[in-house]
Amino acid sequence: MFAKRVIVIGWDGAGNFVREARTPHLDRLIARGAYTYEAKAVIPTISAQCWGSMLHGVSPLKHGLDNGIAASRAYPEQSPYPSVFRAVREARPAGELASYVCWKPINNGIIEQSAGVRFVSQADEELAEAAAGHIRECSGLDLMFIQFDAPDIAGHKDGYGTAGQMRTIAETDGRTGKVIEAVAARGWTEETLFIVLSDHGGGGERPDSHGSSHPLDQTIFWACAGPGIRAGSAVPVSLTITDTAAVIVHALGLEAPSQWEAKLPEGLFSGTA
Template sequence: MEKIARVFIIGWDGAGNFVKAAHTPNLDRLIRMGTFGFDAQTVSPTISAQCWGSLLHGVGPDKHGLTNEIVSEDTYPENSPYPSIFQIVRDSVPDAKMVAFSAWNPINHGIIESSIGVHKVSMNDRDLSLAAAAYIRENPDLKLMFIGLDLPDAGGHQYGYNTPGQHQAIEETDENTGIIIRAIEETGLLTDSLIIAVTDHGGGGEHSHSHGSDHPSDKTIFWGCAGPGIKPDSPLQGDFVITDTAAVVIRALGLTAPSAWEAKLPEGLFFI
């Protein structure tokens, strides 16, 4: 069994669990390779900054304090008791190569700490996927990579969530994800990488074209991972919250999570 050498997080903004209604062969391949669930839960309020902030910082919005307005204007405090997964890796592995490619720039600007040497790129989804794939091919020694794709949320706002219009945006996102996965595979990194696929929230609960409520359509998300030590083609067990992603990343890299984190490692996820 290979040891996990690096972690990729591929995020689909606003996809909820609506991927079940779309044609997603690349996501389906990851599902067959790993452990996945379609009834995981995100935090409240179901808004991007609060949700991605919880994924990356291992605590809920009441602790990390991030909102869409804050992350658009301010950088995350370097002395926070709730450091991001990037900060934990930097503190533990000073020379680690870490990158964030996000179509929604506030993730790079306001959620990930600004002065810890994370290479950051923001552009539209297609160009972002191509740039991320090129980076992987040129930097196989990377340790942690976050990729945030925005089309599912844009499609939900434009056409309504869990509608044919949004499903088309989800399918385009799956194609872009395929570009990234092919780069991982062709560079020889598939066998010793953990790949996490996740969305931050759904939508269409209280309002067909928006999100933010505690309605199950807003709160329910897909989450899964594939890689060494992960049971293939198996369902995610127990109650999983998006915050727990941080604990999975740190466990995969063999590091220690901060005691202040709320993130919990799902039972039985790793079999080594």
């Protein structure tokens, strides 16, 4: 059973601190799908490396991204490691692809500019409204990535896992709810696979920073719900953020590029051996 579309929602810097925050929208998603609070980011636990691995299905050593590179140049079109957006575009030339992010280097430097993606970069609150509006008004949708930056900003400001960051995570859950509600308003819930995750945590070596291999920096939450996912399905303890790429293309009924390191989690989808 494949999904008609996949919507990935990233909570930057939220790690697995969501366990301590008020997140009713995430909780409802978890209740009808699969989740873990013990997935792993890549090392170094920095946004460009982590989102780059999620989107390109390979380690930072292969995709070659860091924050400075992503902020200063476009992702090389000749790279042997295509993003999920390029993989979907090649399989579905007429598909509708969108990336709505707060951290602009994702759109400018991590996703290929030639992949035919609708790129929008805005602050979190405006971004939630814009992404929900696109869902309500678009003619169709194959793949959408939404990245909210506020949890990471709060972690740097107040400290990771602090009450200040918990408040911001709760606000991010509310913004995620706007996206989920827009999908429901279109009557798309049963045919949409949602993936909600973080790129990294923080507070491992310093209360207000990240980047190390410390478990507080490296451990993230990861949740999905939608076609082919039974409520309560187990998520393997070996799941990494990189594997998300394999989940996305499998959910759409597509083959993963042979160059990817991303692995489809065993047993995640009904009927998966």
